[in-house]
Amino acid sequence: MRKYFGTDGIRGKANNGKLNADLAMRVGMAAGLMFQRGEHRHRVLIGKDTRLSGYLIENAMTAGFLSVGLDVFLVGPMPTPAVAMLTRSMRADLGVMISASHNAYEDNGIKLFGPDGYKLSDEIEIAIEELIDSDMSKRLAKSADVGRAKRIEGVHARYIEFAKRTLPRNLEFDGLRVVVDCANGAAYRVAPEALWELGADVIAVGVEPDGLNINKDCGSTSPEMLSRKVREMRADIGIALDGDADRLIIVDEKGHVVDGDQLMAVIAESFKEDGRLSRDGIVATVMSNLGLERYLQSQGLSLARTPVGDRYVLEHMREHGFNVGGEASGHIILSDHTTTGDGFVAALQIMAVVKRSGRPVSEVCRKFEPVAQVMRNVRYRSGKPLEAPAVVKTIDGATQKLNGSGRLVIRPSGTEPVIRVMAEGDDPVLIEQLVDDIAGAVADAAA
Template sequence: MRGDDQMTGKREIFGTDGVRGLANAGAMTPDNILRLGMAVGRVFKNGSHRHRVVIGKDTRLSGYMIEPALTAGFAASGMDVFLLGPLPTPAMAMLTRSLRADLGVMISASHNPYHDNGVKFFGPDGFKLSDETEMEIERLMREGPDAGRAGAADLGRVKRIDDAGARYIEFAKAAFPRRQSLDGVRVVIDCANGAGYKVAPTVLWELGAEVKSIGVEPNGFNINHEVGSTSPEKMQKAVHEYRADIGIALDGDADRVIICDEQGHIVDGDQILALIANAWKKTGALKGGGVVSTVMANMGLDKFLGDQGLKLERTKVGDRYVVEEMRAKGINIGGEPSGHVVLSDYGTTGDGLVTALQVLAVVASEGRKVSDICRCFAPFPQLLKNVRYKGGDPLDADAVKAAIKAGEDKFGKAGRLVIRKSGTEPLIRVMGEGENETLVRAVVEDICAAVEAAA
């Protein structure tokens, strides 16, 4: 099937996860970011109280440019600004609620290279903004900034909060069972030279683990570079070198996680969802009778959950849509194969560290090896390829449509296709899954070739 292109209405600035692009170009120039701040300020100013926005960031060089531009925009609209410095995205969601702010902001392009950056927004409840709110922000940006300017006496104030990291550390530790300890557990933690580089190793160490940290030397340019959840090879190598029990790799803003076992084998988001769902079912903590994931979730996860009497509810790609479905169905576990896992008992968005702590809680309670615990099911053969394009919509080309139809016919009921445009990059993502690995590869490669020819 052809996947959703992730856009509702005619949004020009916002993608699937806030605003993102090449730093100091397009939407990510200082003047556009200032206008964005003013427009968002207009949307979230409601009432006569002093309005408050909290801003965090990851470790990209361009954060030093975007943070003051956003700060100026919010202050110009009359909002007080609290600057929290480098912190994980889930910390910003938590602190937005803890500090009773009207708005939370995270400056990050997540797993992208350093030369990209982005801005994610959280409402006062800690949840990401709706499509409708984002469209309203874009409308106000088109109107221009004059209507949103505060008077000279009503400008916002700016303050730096120095203990924000310590607040998140205590929050994350509270997600680990109080009666348990990580004493004797040797952990490799890869922080991707990103937002979690200080807080994540500290949490693990304070819970008793023996910690070997990598990806904790950010320089503005090396975020996600050959480290982190999108490049787990260094984590896997370190697990072997230090004879660790488990490897944990976060992405640049620490809202997703990939794990490897003591043998260096990768445990992806689908296996993590299965593990936590099964553990929570046993303790009675699981709510809603199932798990929410996206159209990209492996069919093996669907089968595993079904065997446990649980449902897999699928959404279009994007953690925001996962969260919306979780809230609608009363489900407290959701996520994506990428390791973006949302545990609503603890937070409102993906949290790589808190997710890893749930896995470690099972390891600590059962006393078995990670390789024995984290292989919940045999995944169906699945292949995902990305094809970059320059303009237009290759999915509208007749040759591409024909290739997709041919692939669907070859699969029949023994497989499936998910083909969609990325919401953050000019990419067509082609995913095939089925019982026959050779057939899956052939179908995906045929469609990618058609897309490349049309791009």
Template sequence: MTRKLFGTDGVRGTANIEPMTAEMALKLGMAAGRHFTRGPHRHMVVIGKDTRLSGYLLEPALTAGFISVGMDVMLLGPLPTPAVAMLTRSLRADLGVMISASHNPYQDNGIKLFGPDGFKLSDEDELTIEASMANGMEAYRVGSDHLGRAKRLDDANGRYIEYVKNTFPKGLRLDGLKIVIDCANGAAYKVAPTVLWELGAEVVPVAVAPDGFNINKDCGSLHTETMRSQVVAHGAHLGIALDGDADRVVLCDEHGTLIDGDQLMALIGDLWRKSGQLKGGGVVATVMSNLGLEHFLDQRGLGLARTNVGDRYVLEHMRKNGYNVGGEQSGHIILSDYSTTGDGLVAALQVLAALVQSGKPASEILRLFLPLPQILKNVRVAKSSVAEVLADTTVVAAIAEGEARLAGTGRVLIRKSGTEPLIRVMAEGKDDALVAAVVDGIVDTIQRVAG
């Protein structure tokens, strides 16, 4: 059986349109609840969400599904995805749920599931849950005397704030630092500024007034113009931009120069190498990470293991092979000594610790290598035709021609998005003009074939 409902990061789609409907959420709650009802104890699920309007649609539907199969529900309210993973373990829950479409606009929403260990579900678990949803729900319902209950965890924010602060080195503070924090009008709009303030920083909060519609709108890790301009305007030492569910982060230095996930992995990996904290002999990243990161690590005797795109695949490789630093160029940074998933705040605090300990400006310590020219373009096509377009002989030939033109000085990467009907075309190499020409040639061919 192939997965139809679950993508690379849970279930995602436009809210109130199949599959992202209340009916689907109800069935998913029932099937996932039944799947994780194991043993004689009272079973519990924790549910968090970001700030988009459709959270009010999906949260009660999921809650009803879990309650109907006898599972108690702990509602966390708006809280980052890594907080849900952490609280799933802390509360000894059987399952964790995050309602979020991450960096997508408010019209979209998604459902991410975590097992009792705080890790995202395996492909096998997701396939089992999908199969259960297709087989009818009647047999899953418990008797009226065995229904679950729901309650809110009033101090969820405080628990996560303390957890994040405890990842910052003991004895260090952020006194004297002015930091711009862009919360994307998302799940971290309360907790992120509080963490920085309690550690002593002067905080300039940005995008901390969610209204259900403005999550990720002209703000956050995908739209960094506001964060970068505020850093310059306020004379701040650093800027931090999270996405809608705060599992990814990008930064900028005091000049407003952007620092992506590749630079963050280089910094943390090298620092942990020097301190003896690094495990696995290197860093795990995806096929999207820049060749400059690979060369930087190689010069320090460290390896770069590459996986498919998606933080779940990075984490799977980390767990299987004993790494403790991994992530994506987009800013998903996984530090498994502290967290079971990407955590933008935890990663940012590691960078801030390096900043404090060095006494140097961010521009000196955060740009450790010069990235090779890299261009990524997205081509939107009909969802049903993505595979057909990629298999077309004309497209295959265009890709082969692009690879030949780079002639070993770079690479071409073509992949389909796991969350949208997009074909992503990426190339990188030493020559800007050549890289641009290769990408444009492939994109033009895909557009012609796709009509």
């Protein structure tokens, strides 16, 4: 069990909750000590999204890094994938993204990247946790060795150029009217500007952050506003990013939402046609719809499944040589270009398919009919309700009733005391009944 790190870094309520200035400073000290390797002058790059508490955590972490002798590069509000890219580009020993992704402004988080731009392994995070709770006072830098902090300008242009280079040089988006919703988050500057430079007619929303409105009724987790705007402006496509721009949801010209499973299908087919797919398949989590798996099979492609979390998708991709992976929520990893999920780069790939095909988004991005999928969350206080005999018996019975026509995914949440019960299959009535039965058995066992 880990005390601070969850499935995607450290996350919690900012200042008067789990993630306060003291913890942020200690994370900076511990991570700085962990990555002091070699005799060179060590440095860390820190980016953030637009939430108010970012100022607090940024300064606290800066103090922690400086105190153990690391120099700090501050780049301000930038997408998570931009921080990963800049960490490698600027030869930093460590990268930090201060963000709670799609959460409301009250929360914040800390994501750490190694010098290669990849998120840290479980083993390194556990080692950092041990340092956080230890006495680090004897390992502070000498007075002459305290680090320096410097704010870096011009990084937005670096990321824009990086994103544009994921497309063929002769591809432009002239004639495409795009509504881009930046969730009042980290991409509020770079996404609209990059689309404009690529020739699109850009209508930007969610680009007025005030520290409190990040993800509020906008972005990939609330695409209703984007749907209305696409219809109002008669746009060809809508792009919804989340607070740190590592996930993507598309809205077609009719205002209909397209999730990550459909987008992965589009990209997989496009990459296969272009000879860019490194393996005959892609990687997704256990939560991706069975319809995606069946569609890929019809195209001669496989679907490898991992536990929930884009870090586990990426680990499988790296280990087995896949270059396309992601989650239904819109985390899409294209490892030829990025070391983490990049919602904006994924959006550019979708737009490229639309532009080259000359067909509307509603046709391009509707690759398969999703099968019925139902999920319930059952809260519990303690213990292991999934090991209760009655629960095991109910799950076994549900598996027999599905008889190969669907899937069950029953798992504890990685961030809260909740059991997530999901079933999907061809018979919606049966799926609903099975989820009710299993959720009821879990609730009884947890009582």
